[in-house]
Amino acid sequence: MAQSFPVLLVRHAPVLLPEGVCYGRQDVALKPGWEGVAAGLAVLAQGAVCQVLYSSPATRCREMAERLARVTGMELRIDSRLAEMDFGAWEGRNWSDISREQLDEWARDPASFAPPEGESGLALTQRTRAFWQDVKEAGVPACVVSHGGPLRLLSALAAGDTPELLAPSMPQGAARLYMVPHPAGLDHGYTHRKAMALS
Numbered sequence: 001m002a003q004s005f006p007v008l009l010v011r012h013a014p015v016l017l018p019e020g021v022c023y024g025r026q027d028v029a030l031k032p033g034w035e036g037v038a039a040g041l042a043v044l045a046q047g048a049v050c051q052v053l054y055s056s057p058a059t060r061c062r063e064m065a066e067r068l069a070r071v072t073g074m075e076l077r078i079d080s081r082l083a084e085m086d087f088g089a090w091e092g093r094n095w096s097d098i099s100r101e102q103l104d105e106w107a108r109d110p111a112s113f114a115p116p117e118g119e120s121g122l123a124l125t126q127r128t129r130a131f132w133q134d135v136k137e138a139g140v141p142a143c144v145v146s147h148g149g150p151l152r153l154l155s156a157l158a159a160g161d162t163p164e165l166l167a168p169s170m171p172q173g174a175a176r177l178y179m180v181p182h183p184a185g186l187d188h189g190y191t192h193r194k195a196m197a198l199s
Helices: 034-047 059-072 100-108 121-138 148-159
Strands: 004-011 054-055 075-078 144-148 174-181 193-197
Touching: 004 034, 004 075, 004 148, 034 059, 034 121, 034 174, 054 059, 059 075, 075 174, 121 144, 121 148, 148 174
Parallel strands: 004 144, 054 075, 054 144
Antiparallel strands: 004 174, 174 193
């Protein structure tokens, strides 16, 4: 058995929304031209011999994932644990209109803080870790289409680093390929990482 398996982490293509708007669970459309990003991803996924395609249920991820599945033959699995953070009452508002006091509180303690009617960083971390554990235990070459929040955590986990909730996000339309050790494999290190932008 191979000592490691590939996992391709993908952030959805750019969305049709003005800069500076807070959106998480809000369903927003992809910008025209996203099909080109998906075509590039299909080549990467086939090169990595990905067999399973996991996607957030959000339209901006699922639309890309469905096209990828058709082109590559990967098995598509929609997983709610890959959804973006729920920003509650902040959804659809400009970041500049959100209380500076609340934003500062979030920056001080991103794990415990939750936007009004929204989700805490701890809740996001727990569901992301649970998803990653399932992927590692399966040991099957996989492609994951998700959002900035879950992907910043998954990128750290895949690299063997400590996840940080406020780390920089992967750019929209970008992909990162990791070689992940099999649970029973002899290779306990992370052997390769490649980062590439497809936009």
